[in-house]
Amino acid sequence: MERSRNVVVQPQHDGEPCEPEMSSIACNIAACDKPCVLSDWTPFTQCSKSCNIGSHRRFKTVVEEAIGQGHCADPQSEERLQVIAGGCNPWSCHSPVTCNSKVDVVIVIDGSASLGQEGWTNSKSLTGKLVEAITSGTRDARVAVELFSGPKDWDDYLGCTGDSNGKTIDMKVQCGIEWVSHFSNDTQALNASAQAMDWPQSTTLTSVALGQAEAELVHGREDAQSVVVVITDGVPMSQRNTRSASMKLIDQGVKMLWVPVGSKAPLDLIKELASLPVEEHVIQIGSFSELGTQKTIDDIVSSICPVVM
Numbered sequence: 449m450e451r452s453r454n455v456v457v458q459p460q461h462d463g464e465p466c467e468p469e470m471s472s473i474a475c476n477i478a479a480c481d482k483p484c485v486l487s488d489w490t491p492f493t494q495c496s497k498s499c500n501i502g503s504h505r506r507f508k509t510v511v512e513e514a515i516g517q518g519h520c521a522d523p524q525s526e527e528r529l530q531v532i533a534g535g536c537n538p539w540s541c542h543s544p545v546t547c548n549s550k551v552d553v554v555i556v557i558d559g560s561a562s563l564g565q566e567g568w569t570n571s572k573s574l575t576g577k578l579v580e581a582i583t584s585g586t587r588d589a590r591v592a593v594e595l596f597s598g599p600k601d602w603d604d605y606l607g608c609t610g611d612s613n614g615k616t617i618d619m620k621v622q623c624g625i626e627w628v629s630h631f632s633n634d635t636q637a638l639n640a641s642a643q644a645m646d647w648p649q650s651t652t653l654t655s656v657a658l659g660q661a662e663a664e665l666v667h668g669r670e671d672a673q674s675v676v677v678v679i680t681d682g683v684p685m686s687q688r689n690t691r692s693a694s695m696k697l698i699d700q701g702v703k704m705l706w707v708p709v710g711s712k713a714p715l716d717l718i719k720e721l722a723s724l725p726v727e728e729h730v731i732q733i734g735s736f737s738e739l740g741t742q743k744t745i746d747d748i749v750s751s752i753c754p755v756v757m
Contacts, residue, residue: 450472451470484518486527487508490506490508490509495754496728498754498755498756500537500540507523533725545750548756549589550669551752552672552673553675556661557571557594558678559647559649560648560681563681563736574740577740583634596624596625596652598653599653609655628641652680652683652685654685658697665702673703675752676703677705677707677752679709680706682712691717694722695721706718731744
């Protein structure tokens with residue numbers, strides 16, 4: 449804060465000069481950074497699964513966002529999430545499982561070259577079976593299907609990850625990412641679109657695929673659980689960006705379910721990317737030949753939908 453005063457009479461005949469015409473004092477000297485403000489703990493939720501062992505959880509939401517460099521705990525940290533795992537509905541699901549929950553599900557399918565022809569064929573088959581199991585049980589479940597691979601050169605990689613230099617980016621041609629279907633509960637149309645997918649056979653730009661899934665969920669319903677299911681066999685082009693994209697979705701209340709396939713899938717990384725508890729949200733598949741089994745379908749659907757039939 450500053451204040452000033454004018455000289456009314458200047459000094460004369462060797463008179464003493466006036467004191468300084470301005471003075472100031474510091475104010476609001478505390479740092480501008482401010483941590484976020486969290487809510488109280490919510491009540492514990494109902495069991496997350498109706499069979500195959502679920503969990504109860506409670507959490508704290510952000511009431512006021514952090515300012516500047518202020519700290520805000522990770523949404524899956526102990527400060528904001530408490531989970532009682534393995535404590536409810538331990539009985540086996542009655543196969544075949546169909547969804548009976550109000551959910552908006554984005555199925556993200558890896559179409560990278562590392563799958564091989566068998567892997568690609570089985571991935572398409574799995575997508576169709578998941579669509580049917582999720583949407584045929586109730587009209588409240590909707591599914592969107594996203595196919596992703598990645599760019600073929602460095603210039604396209606830069607453009608796809610945000611450094612496009614003002615140029616328009618073709619997500620399918622340059623980034624290898626396309627929407628097979630937006631949110632729908634039309635089982636037949638969804639399945640037909642899934643079976644018509646062409647194999648992109650490129651790299652693995654998982655982070656951008658998750659960003660696209662986030663954009664699709666803007667069209668989700670407020671009273672439906674949002675779920676992103678990622679079926680992949682490879683290492684993301686950017687682990688840091690993929691981790692950031694996955695945590696952003698989790699912070700928005702999205703359930704992140706990962707289905708790593710085969711021995712080359714980065715299991716340790718995927719466990720960091722999934723919602724908690726990990727045992728409910730990472731469904732490891734040994735090989736692509738197992739993708740079409742009823743057990744695989746049942747395990748995935750029972751983890752997507754809190755209530756199944």
